[in-house]
Amino acid sequence: xxxxxxxxxxxxxxxxxxxxxxxxxxxxxxxxxxxxxxxxxxxxxxxxxxxxxxxxxxxxxxxxxxxxxxxxxxxxxxxxxxxxxxxxxxxxxxxxxxxxxxxxxxxxxxxxxxxxxxxxxxxxxxxxxxxxxxxxxxxxxxxxxxxxxxxxxxxxxxxxxxxxxxxxxxxxxxxxxxxxxxxxxxxxxxxxxxxxxxxxxxxxxxxxxxxxxxxxxxxxxxxxxxxxxxxxxxxxxxxxxxxxxxxxxxxxxxxxxxxxxxxxxxxxxxxxxxxxxxxxxxxxxxxxxxxxxxxxxxxxxxxxxxxxxxxxxxxxxxxxxxxxxxxxxxxxxxxxxxxxxxxxxxxxxxxxxxxxxxxxxxxxxxxxxxxxxxxxxxxxxxxxxxxxxxxxxxxxxxxxxxxxxxxxxxxxxxxxxxxxxxxxxxxxxxxxxxxxxxxxxxxxxxxxxxxxxxxxxxxxxxxxxxxxxxxxxxxxxxxxxxxxxxxxxxxxxxxxxxxxxxxxxxxxxxxxxxxxxxxxx
Numbered sequence: 001x002x003x004x005x006x007x008x009x010x011x012x013x014x015x016x017x018x019x020x021x022x023x024x025x026x027x028x029x030x031x032x033x034x035x036x037x038x039x040x041x042x043x044x045x046x047x048x049x050x051x052x053x054x055x056x057x058x059x060x061x062x063x064x065x066x067x068x069x070x071x072x073x074x075x076x077x078x079x080x081x082x083x084x085x086x087x088x089x090x091x092x093x094x095x096x097x098x099x100x101x102x103x104x105x106x107x108x109x110x111x112x113x114x115x116x117x118x119x120x121x122x123x124x125x126x127x128x129x130x131x132x133x134x135x136x137x138x139x140x141x142x143x144x145x146x147x148x149x150x151x152x153x154x155x156x157x158x159x160x161x162x163x164x165x166x167x168x169x170x171x172x173x174x175x176x177x178x179x180x181x182x183x184x185x186x187x188x189x190x191x192x193x194x195x196x197x198x199x200x201x202x203x204x205x206x207x208x209x210x211x212x213x214x215x216x217x218x219x220x221x222x223x224x225x226x227x228x229x230x231x232x233x234x235x236x237x238x239x240x241x242x243x244x245x246x247x248x249x250x251x252x253x254x255x256x257x258x259x260x261x262x263x264x265x266x267x268x269x270x271x272x273x274x275x276x277x278x279x280x281x282x283x284x285x286x287x288x289x290x291x292x293x294x295x296x297x298x299x300x301x302x303x304x305x306x307x308x309x310x311x312x313x314x315x316x317x318x319x320x321x322x323x324x325x326x327x328x329x330x331x332x333x334x335x336x337x338x339x340x341x342x343x344x345x346x347x348x349x350x351x352x353x354x355x356x357x358x359x360x361x362x363x364x365x366x367x368x369x370x371x372x373x374x375x376x377x378x379x380x381x382x383x384x385x386x387x388x389x390x391x392x393x394x395x396x397x398x399x400x401x402x403x404x405x406x407x408x409x410x411x412x413x414x415x416x417x418x419x420x421x422x423x424x425x426x427x428x429x430x431x432x433x434x435x436x437x438x439x440x441x442x443x444x445x446x447x448x449x450x451x452x453x454x455x456x457x458x459x460x461x462x463x464x465x466x467x468x469x470x471x472x473x474x475x476x477x478x479x480x481x482x483x484x485x486x487x488x489x490x491x492x493x494x495x496x497x498x499x500x501x502x503x504x505x506x507x508x509x510x511x512x513x514x515x516x517x518x519x520x521x
Contacts, residue, residue, distance in 0.1 A: 016250050017047040023323065035420030037078065039324075042419065044071050048150050068147055075144040087142065094133060094143050098126060101152065118152070125151055153210055187214045187256055189223060189235065198242035205258050206435050212415060213247075214256040222253040225330040229337040233344040236334070240370040243434075243441050245378065245414045252330040259415025262437040263425035265470070267404040267411055273440070277430045277471065284475045286427045290393045291466040291476075297389065303354040304389065306398045306461040306468070308347060312339050315348045315364035319381040324421065327379065335366070345369065347455055349402070351395040353386060363391035365399055369455065371445045373408045396428040400470035402460045409444045412437070 024040035027033045105122050125148045135141040192198040217223035225232050239246045244258040266273035338346035351363040363382035382391040416425040461468050
């Protein structure tokens, strides 16, 4: 299905997802890679969501149904292999979903929105889900059929999803508060043209978006990277100004990503979030480990250095070697233009290792400054041959320290999930909701922390030491403080410091003793 047909805007999306499914399945089978199993599940779910609409527009419903049935068989085997406590938690979450949707449908009916497709479709979807969750049924009480959940995310059915997208393409879609959930909504470029319209869009997505991504453009004409690279650079910065991120597809189309959970580093001016970052033992332990690695490098004849925008070709080569990278040739062309641009720049943080044989780039972060003194990491990569020096973590902490020194207030790594690919994000940054992230972004945008310096090309740190890692010193102080508190016996108070003879009577009335003697007599 994903291979057939051309000219349909969904064709490239389905084809790309099919390749992901094939690659993750191969990794699962050949390398027994557990993370690839989870990635395959995500890719199959996204492919089913796309196929539900694609089948209606191409007449390939039979093929889509066959794929859905085989996906259900695969899901049954996957879930039965998971621990019993995980299965129980999954059943509990499905039950909570059913109860929440019951209340949601009642809300729509009371609000007079009986025409919503989800109101009429929910009774049938509810029966399907409840039957699937029967312990003695063929599904063994597990949600192996993704179809009812896909329909629920699509507003009741794939057809209602198509109508909603067509309404958006014809300019008749509502721009106010959403009354139904938004599944892969279309975002016309005009909605991010100005700060006012982009703020309205963000509020709408905050409440209704369930799939973490949107299609830029319309269902009839997806936005694609054109020959005018300057125009494309301006459009990418409009996405960043709204607080979202971007990804590119193989055909050059651009998607807007706005995950429900965001990974952010509060660099300066946001003390409460910084204290929350340091409160996590896992983050402090990781910083301690990275500091130990950096401290031991000179004994091994190695040296790590941090640079900015010194070798784009080598950084791109490092990135494009990744199997799961989403950067294509068209976006690379735009990035090369932005690399030389001052108004819409691409900034590449580079981590280099120096040995007796020479120097090599071992990690690279591709990002953009935006909204004054905020910084967004679009994607990153590292050389797996140098895993022993933890290049990804060193670059994340050293880059954040350099941004902090330049006066930047906020760094964003984009969306975060339970996927193993994103497991590093909650360690190097603070996971937060997209609502809170947008709130922090607006605080920075209002100019309370507007004093910052442009990032200059060249060497930032000739040799990285422990003190060049963001939050390292504070994390070590926090760890020592907690260690001292742990050594204190329970139920005892810390001993008070003894006062010197002069301090004991400091501030006392010098005639107090004489008056007391007189009163006693």
